[in-house]
Amino acid sequence: MTVANAIFWTAPLTALIAIFAAIYFALWVKKQPRGTPKMIEIQDAVKEGSIAFIKRQYSTISIIGLIVAVILWLAIDLTRYGGRPYTFLAFTIGSATSLSAGAIAMLMAAETNARTTEAARRSKHDSLITAFRGGLVMGLIVVAMSLLGISILYVVYSYWRDAPTPSPQDIIGFAFGASFAALFAQLGGGIYTKAADVGADLVGKVEAGIPEDDPRNPAVIADNVGDAVGDCAGRGADLFESITGENIGGMIVGLTFYLALIHMNVPAEIAVNFIIFPLVARGWGLIITLLASFFVKLDENEEDPMRPLRFAYNLNVIGAIVVFAILIYIMLAKPLADSLGISAGIFWGFMFGAAFLGLGLAWIIMIITDYYTNYHYRPVKEVAAASQTGPATNIITGLSVGMESTALPTIMLLIALIGSFIFGEQFGSIYKTKFAGTPLENPLVWGIYATTIATMAMLSVTGMILAMDGYGPIADQAGGVAEMANVGEDIRKTMEALDAVGNTTKALAKGYGMTSAGLAALLLFQAYLEDLYREAEKLGLASWYAPDGHIKVDITRPEVLMGALVGALLPFIFTSMSLGAVGRAAKGMVEEVRRQFREIPGILEGTEKPDYGQCVDVSTRAALKEMVVPSLLVTITPVLVGIIFGAVAVASFIIGATFSGIMLGFTLNNSGAAWDNAKKLIEAGAYGGKGSEAHKAAVVGDTVGDPAKDTSGPSIHVLVKLINTVALVFIPVFIWFDAHFHISDFFKWLGL
Amino acid sequence: MTVANAIFWTAPLTALIAIFAAIYFALWVKKQPRGTPKMIEIQDAVKEGSIAFIKRQYSTISIIGLIVAVILWLAIDLTRYGGRPYTFLAFTIGSATSLSAGAIAMLMAAETNARTTEAARRSKHDSLITAFRGGLVMGLIVVAMSLLGISILYVVYSYWRDAPTPSPQDIIGFAFGASFAALFAQLGGGIYTKAADVGADLVGKVEAGIPEDDPRNPAVIADNVGDAVGDCAGRGADLFESITGENIGGMIVGLTFYLALIHMNVPAEIAVNFIIFPLVARGWGLIITLLASFFVKLDENEEDPMRPLRFAYNLNVIGAIVVFAILIYIMLAKPLADSLGISAGIFWGFMFGAAFLGLGLAWIIMIITDYYTNYHYRPVKEVAAASQTGPATNIITGLSVGMESTALPTIMLLIALIGSFIFGEQFGSIYKTKFAGTPLENPLVWGIYATTIATMAMLSVTGMILAMDGYGPIADQAGGVAEMANVGEDIRKTMEALDAVGNTTKALAKGYGMTSAGLAALLLFQAYLEDLYREAEKLGLASWYAPDGHIKVDITRPEVLMGALVGALLPFIFTSMSLGAVGRAAKGMVEEVRRQFREIPGILEGTEKPDYGQCVDVSTRAALKEMVVPSLLVTITPVLVGIIFGAVAVASFIIGATFSGIMLGFTLNNSGAAWDNAKKLIEAGAYGGKGSEAHKAAVVGDTVGDPAKDTSGPSIHVLVKLINTVALVFIPVFIWFDAHFHISDFFKWLGL
Numbered sequence A, B: 001m002t003v004a005n006a007i008f009w010t011a012p013l014t015a016l017i018a019i020f021a022a023i024y025f026a027l028w029v030k031k032q033p034r035g036t037p038k039m040i041e042i043q044d045a046v047k048e049g050s051i052a053f054i055k056r057q058y059s060t061i062s063i064i065g066l067i068v069a070v071i072l073w074l075a076i077d078l079t080r081y082g083g084r085p086y087t088f089l090a091f092t093i094g095s096a097t098s099l100s101a102g103a104i105a106m107l108m109a110a111e112t113n114a115r116t117t118e119a120a121r122r123s124k125h126d127s128l129i130t131a132f133r134g135g136l137v138m139g140l141i142v143v144a145m146s147l148l149g150i151s152i153l154y155v156v157y158s159y160w161r162d163a164p165t166p167s168p169q170d171i172i173g174f175a176f177g178a179s180f181a182a183l184f185a186q187l188g189g190g191i192y193t194k195a196a197d198v199g200a201d202l203v204g205k206v207e208a209g210i211p212e213d214d215p216r217n218p219a220v221i222a223d224n225v226g227d228a229v230g231d232c233a234g235r236g237a238d239l240f241e242s243i244t245g246e247n248i249g250g251m252i253v254g255l256t257f258y259l260a261l262i263h264m265n266v267p268a269e270i271a272v273n274f275i276i277f278p279l280v281a282r283g284w285g286l287i288i289t290l291l292a293s294f295f296v297k298l299d300e301n302e303e304d305p306m307r308p309l310r311f312a313y314n315l316n317v318i319g320a321i322v323v324f325a326i327l328i329y330i331m332l333a334k335p336l337a338d339s340l341g342i343s344a345g346i347f348w349g350f351m352f353g354a355a356f357l358g359l360g361l362a363w364i365i366m367i368i369t370d371y372y373t374n375y376h377y378r379p380v381k382e383v384a385a386a387s388q389t390g391p392a393t394n395i396i397t398g399l400s401v402g403m404e405s406t407a408l409p410t411i412m413l414l415i416a417l418i419g420s421f422i423f424g425e426q427f428g429s430i431y432k433t434k435f436a437g438t439p440l441e442n443p444l445v446w447g448i449y450a451t452t453i454a455t456m457a458m459l460s461v462t463g464m465i466l467a468m469d470g471y472g473p474i475a476d477q478a479g480g481v482a483e484m485a486n487v488g489e490d491i492r493k494t495m496e497a498l499d500a501v502g503n504t505t506k507a508l509a510k511g512y513g514m515t516s517a518g519l520a521a522l523l524l525f526q527a528y529l530e531d532l533y534r535e536a537e538k539l540g541l542a543s544w545y546a547p548d549g550h551i552k553v554d555i556t557r558p559e560v561l562m563g564a565l566v567g568a569l570l571p572f573i574f575t576s577m578s579l580g581a582v583g584r585a586a587k588g589m590v591e592e593v594r595r596q597f598r599e600i601p602g603i604l605e606g607t608e609k610p611d612y613g614q615c616v617d618v619s620t621r622a623a624l625k626e627m628v629v630p631s632l633l634v635t636i637t638p639v640l641v642g643i644i645f646g647a648v649a650v651a652s653f654i655i656g657a658t659f660s661g662i663m664l665g666f667t668l669n670n671s672g673a674a675w676d677n678a679k680k681l682i683e684a685g686a687y688g689g690k691g692s693e694a695h696k697a698a699v700v701g702d703t704v705g706d707p708a709k710d711t712s713g714p715s716i717h718v719l720v721k722l723i724n725t726v727a728l729v730f731i732p733v734f735i736w737f738d739a740h741f742h743i744s745d746f747f748k749w750l751g752l
Helices: A006-031 A036-078 A087-124 A124-161 A168-208 A220-263 A273-293 A308-339 A344-373 A378-389 A393-405 A409-430 A441-458 A464-487 A491-540 A558-599 A612-645 A647-683 A692-731 A731-740 A743-750 B006-032 B037-080 B086-122 B124-161 B168-208 B222-261 B274-295 B308-342 B346-374 B378-389 B391-404 B407-430 B443-459 B464-485 B490-538 B560-598 B610-647 B647-683 B693-727 B731-740 B744-750
Strands: none
Touching: A006 A087, A006 A124, A006 A273, A006 B391, A006 B464, A036 A087, A036 A220, A036 A612, A036 A731, A036 B407, A087 A124, A087 A168, A087 A409, A087 A464, A087 A491, A087 B086, A124 A168, A124 A220, A124 A273, A124 A491, A124 B647, A168 A220, A168 A491, A168 A558, A168 A612, A168 A692, A168 B391, A220 A273, A220 A441, A220 A464, A220 A612, A220 B006, A220 B222, A220 B378, A273 A308, A273 A464, A273 B464, A308 A344, A308 A441, A308 A464, A308 A491, A308 B443, A308 B647, A344 A378, A344 A441, A344 A491, A344 A647, A344 B346, A344 B647, A378 A393, A378 A647, A378 A692, A378 A731, A378 B006, A393 A692, A393 A743, A393 B308, A393 B560, A393 B693, A409 A441, A409 A491, A409 B560, A441 B086, A441 B274, A464 A491, A464 B124, A491 A647, A491 A692, A491 A731, A491 B168, A491 B274, A558 A612, A558 A647, A558 A692, A558 B378, A558 B407, A558 B443, A558 B647, A612 A731, A647 A692, A647 A731, A647 B006, A647 B168, A647 B308, A647 B560, A692 A731, A731 B168, A743 B346, A743 B560, B006 B086, B006 B124, B006 B274, B006 B490, B037 B168, B037 B464, B037 B610, B086 B124, B086 B222, B086 B308, B086 B464, B086 B490, B124 B274, B124 B464, B124 B490, B168 B222, B168 B391, B168 B490, B168 B560, B168 B610, B168 B693, B222 B274, B222 B443, B222 B464, B222 B490, B222 B610, B222 B693, B274 B308, B274 B443, B274 B464, B274 B693, B308 B346, B308 B443, B308 B490, B346 B378, B346 B407, B346 B443, B346 B490, B346 B647, B391 B647, B407 B443, B407 B490, B407 B647, B443 B490, B464 B490, B490 B647, B490 B693, B560 B610, B560 B647, B560 B744, B610 B693, B610 B731, B647 B693, B693 B731
């Protein structure tokens, strides 16, 4: 059995290199000075709070996760693998890896924050580099751990299971585990951070009139802890899940090609490339990210600290294009040409075209997101202008901008998908006769493979996105440290500039996160269809699902249509729950802060210290309480749809939820960012500046936007992938119910 | 050719009866006293403003409509009917009928408002009856004109065209015309009313601190005009479209049965019942509404004026159940049993079960909507409570409640659809062999017919819904007249109570509107599939769309998948535009009102009269300017999808837009109503009452909710039906492009 070849081993190898580099950067950060005793004190408080939350959160997740793992063993491993705990273990390892990556990201942020402030004493450059390297550790670790985990599991399981062919579908539990942990981490962290943030702002900024991050605000430490547990751990888990889902989904789609090529007597070492391509591409993409990261340098005269980050990102995109050009040639085009006599040039041309479209999407999505969330452009300016007529028009305009912002990313996604599909389909049409008698004679199959390549390409710059995204909360916390530790005006100014960039990178990462989540979900949807077919084939039911060899998800069938309806509903219910959770949690925080101001009168004069711990506790308890039900709902719904409406309805359910989720996710993320930056625009002096009526209105918008962009929106990224991995894992259960139960049985039972 | 039988003629007959009844009620209203000279003056001002707006709005719609009609003649009539202007005329008549119904509804409201106030001098009962009869005129006229228009066109076209079989698809232009006019009417009216309302509230209530409907507010007349043109003309057009689409869609679906039964030698007078059933059912449903309306009586000691309306509604539902029980038996079950030897009881049982589910849905949707929008229940109470911590938490909680409110209606819709489908499918399975060799041997077809019956049943109470809905703006205007004409405290109190009920009925009508729009859209989707198949069959392309005789909308095909993605996007873009339009228009109104207060200082002291006309003009210009682009976008998108992605992708586009629209529509409608009533709850004394901080926060929520519930939400009802009727009309164009152009041609052209 050939499950891997020489080039495969570069995947775990590059992952190890990235991990070593991450350790190097982490040690480098650790070596930087931590600043004044006051700064050290604040940093320790944030670190303590973060660790305390993560510990409690992870215990809760572990308990629920263990229950799910046992259910998986009973439902899947017993029926599909005769009790060998493939899914159980993969799920457990996936959750644990995802959570560890999140924890490392968060701890790194906590280590980096004060050091970033301190570095600002030396220069803007040093400060930027410190924060960026803190973020880079997260970027490298997240991608590398996913890659390493998948590579090891894939090889180990292949030999352990000893199936006649590679079986990437056996490790889908890893992706499910990652998704499952990610939803809890993102939602819990998101509720935590926004309860603290909204609570701190509403009472501190609006009612008491003290500035942001003022140490007199009892919720200030909770707010900074929130940045770490929400933005770092949350987004880390989110993108860990994206790349994990994309990798395993890509491998499952590749299996179809492997089987067909083997059937055509192509040597296994060549055929297996279609399975391992996603891993190798991810590995070399990571190396490019690492190299590009060295180009982040800030000239002291540079006005815009975003420029070096953007430069590194563009370098990374270009480097990734080169990687794909090379890998497509040496792993796919050349070997296929050698063994089947097709033209390597034609294959390369079409597939590289697909990769190019994917990377083009990664690049243009940043520009679109920037347009909608940066205050230099029309949308945010409109929101700011609407603030002059009060909070209501600010909210209406912000919602309008957020909904408008769904259009361009969707159209670009559509162009990338349809474009890459047509590339692949054209290749398939040209060589239709070559592949006669195999599934590959259908050009559709090649079209789908091309969209898979586009997805891989789009996701190959994830490391850099994460580094930029991780930079955001670090700069935010560093600004908080500067404010609280009273470090002097110019350092505060520097930190403000760096923090503003952090807001931009966070917004961009969300645009990338939502788009890539959509792509990953569609790839997993494809994997679902192919795995469903193969599983049904094993049980002799393939012709039932696919009379002509291809599963049709026909929405004129009512149960399929209803699957899509339930899917479209899910993101709305979930968002209702997550918004409601933040509302409730923030209310608790507001009451706590008000109580402290009332009962400890010395706080506002600065003579008494507020009880920070109590606020941390309020956020923690609220987050843990509120994260469970929505997360379980998302996990259980696909299973219920599959049991009630059948395996094919799950496919339309996935699409319904993905599309509805994409629209809602973009709306929430971009409305939130537009409100945030409209406020910043006014604070920079527009429409009367700070303290004006317009500013008060903009603060309301910002507060509404907080849970939208930091809790509900990002959680939807996770949702659309989680439902896919759940569906993939539960395929055997769906097939069993489809085979053993039909609604007409119920009528027969009724005697009708 | 048999296109009709004796029972058919009861449809136009009942429509005529309803029209006469409407005239009777209108004359009755006209006979009521108009009140004091001051009241007459206000009434005239509102009437004048309404007529002025309607005139300008209708001219704009007419010009655009004429262009569309000419395009239809070129694109459809020339190719499909050899130049005979079937579609051109049907479209024109449909638009004109829809607009006339809207205008009558609006004029009736303008006639009724002051008379309702005046009647309150006599008794609460008289006042309620006056307003309700004003609304009833709208309910009867809208339903009757739709029914009469369809009946006449159907018969006239059948003889004019002289086709061998009845051809209800020829009159689909009528539904398209109605949809087209409805979108303009709803959107334009919605922008008008909310620009005026938001503008009046923001400056008058919030900034100047004067009460609602105070005559010192320059926007007060525009606000009252808005109630007429937005709520009356808008909702009238919306539901005119729903029932028109449902009727014609139901006839097209019925054609399949007609053809199959003729093939089985069933006499044409019996077979045609499947086509004309929707019309006859609608006619007798209208008679039931008329009868039930006589039971609206308000006891002077009755605390809750909602009770008599709810009683009449429940009576109507029960009456409709009886109508369906009888009509299903005499039109379908008995004749089928007589001619084919099937069991009339079994047929009746299953189909009546479907009708029962549809009416159950109509009934339960009111209870659910009431739960989410009435301040006696948890959701609104939560929003009100959240106002204590400021406008931001009020907005967050309101959004959360709105999104939550999507769940129960969707689940009920799902149960009704799946339930009725299963009923039909069971019937089909039992008599599978009976129908062997015809399309009816597939139980799926019977399942779909049963969902059609459920839809008809659900929509059979539309007249009563419209009467209750029309009552709302009349009571609202009557309250305005009471306020402005200074009629004394107890009359104002009575009007406040009646106005509160109006808010409830308006919210309920929207819940019903969205649900019925979803059902009508799904029915039209079915009609689209069947008409596409028949048209393709005529051109010899049927096997291409449906290799096994049944069109599959397979979302694993990328172009079909992308159709759904574009569909999911459309309601978001449209909502962005409509919200933005209200934001811009309201800004203009705010500036105008502020200007008047500034430049005419005597206004606030009550010594000088504000310039009402200027505000009416601001709203009018804004509405006309802003309604065009979004409406055209919705009309053009399905055509573009069909041309680029093909006819089958249009089907998935429809589903994507319908499902995304249902979610967004419920969210916008119910968030808006919850914000509105949270404010009312606080005004009734909760959380500090009027003038408290909580109240200020609730006013912000109410203002955000205004465009959500009165502009964007209701426009989505229209949107989901419009895209269907556009698609149905443009089928020949889609087929032409599918047959003559494929993307691979483009590659060939490039030389690839």
